[in-house]
Amino acid sequence: MNKYDIVIIGGGPAGLAAAISAKKNGIDRVLILERDKELGGILNQCIHNGFGLHTFQEELTGPEYAERFISQVKELDIDYKLNTMVMEIDREKKVTAMNREDGLFDVQAKAVILAMGCRERARGALNIPGFRPAGIYSAGTAQRLVNMEGYMPGREVVILGSGDIGLIMARRMTLEGAKVKVAAELMPYSGGLKRNIVQCLDDYGIPLKLSHTVIDIKGKERVEGVTLAEVDGKGKPIPGTEEFYSCDTLLLSVGLIPENEISGNMGVEMNPVTSGPKVNESFETNIKGVFACGNVLHVHDLVDFVSQEAAAAGKNAAAYVKKEHTEDGAGREISLIPAEGVRYTVPSTVNAARMDEKLTVRFRVGNVYKNCYVSVYFGEERVIHRKRQVMAPGEMEEVNLSRAQILQYPNLENITVKVEEDETNGSKESDLH
């Protein structure tokens, strides 16, 4: 059986950055397994600009951003196999994969990095009654068709959901000559980034209807139109608000979900909120030597953060292989607890004995908050209290923890991250950001 020190599942930005970092941290035998015919992951179909501003001080398109990492992988002589689907990983880190040349084969790894990204939520998740005529696409499928195959799925479009792919496709299809009539979002706020509302909808006069959903689809063979209605606070359509839009295409952009079948089957413990693995400060899952990063861990809007996270995961996997990892039992496992408006945190636990001087904790909030504070409590004591003008579910937030500060609290068990509406308690504050 083939043996590698580190096997990376997925060759998107997360897998690429993890591989580069592992190699630079002294691991020679690194292998990337990618099921697609090229490296780069979802970036290959994201031909719009806006990637990597913070990493490269340049505004790149998806393929350009990917190329910077792909060329490093090639320069560093890192092994990769394309058109190769990973089927299974067992607890001993034997990776079973399949491709045309080798058929079904096994690779034994000392450490595994999960970097499978995410997929779009299926339309079955949507409760639209009626037929299933042609002309209903997920926004990502439409993106692939238009950007990679040069095929336009339709001429008159309605978009359900305000995820970023849907917004980006509203602009793309408008520029290609389609009429995008409306985007309807069930929630009272957008699921996508503000910048995409501005430059993809507002720029082209496409209305965004919040608290609206599709209640009916007309057409037997092909979509002929959809009926939108406003919904109440519980998501129920309000009678009398129905509006019909004729269209030949309905794009669904109702969110992404981490692709974790393989992780689940091997016994990796999941966080039900993110649908991604629970990890510690080293991006290690409950199975020692199995790490996760990128969209498989939690859905990111910013590829720069994916690359940062993945580089950390690669470095930690390298340390694990070199047995530099702190012995079990050293330090305390401190739980990170999301509360009051914070839906989850990544990581879920932190151990000061293993962490770097600084740890970035990322999280999302569950609602739109204006002029609020992000607060971090060590036990009962508030140690971070940072003002935020606006926070929204569509945008990832972060706070930084310092090792030195955690070490000042030798008996610390819980760190709580929460949203606070206003100044309530006057305990000691320090802003680490």
Added chain:
Amino acid sequence: MEVKNLTCINCPMGCPLTVEIEAGQVVRVSGNTCKRGDVYARKEVTNPTRIVTSTVRVMHGKLDVVSVKTKEDIPKEKIFACVRALKSVQVEAPIHMGDVIVKNIADTGVDVTATKNVERQ
């Protein structure tokens, strides 16, 4: 004094910007995290521009289309003219990232370049 609220579109942080305008002149920009936000705000209230991305057909390539972008941002009102001009363009593989696909697109003075490598079939 006039105050305009904008969202910076230069990166996914989407910083909320406040622009203070006096007698047609921008006197202050706030809310930006980096310098680009300031530049964007000043441009957006005077001469809004955008980078345009699209695809063009490829002949004899391993892929059928190649992604392209305007090398710099172009005036907003030229966006459609730019995309229309790209419709009829066909390029011969191989194509390298950064190759100029169309010079001076829609009379903007800006070139359109490839954002991907496409090998010859």
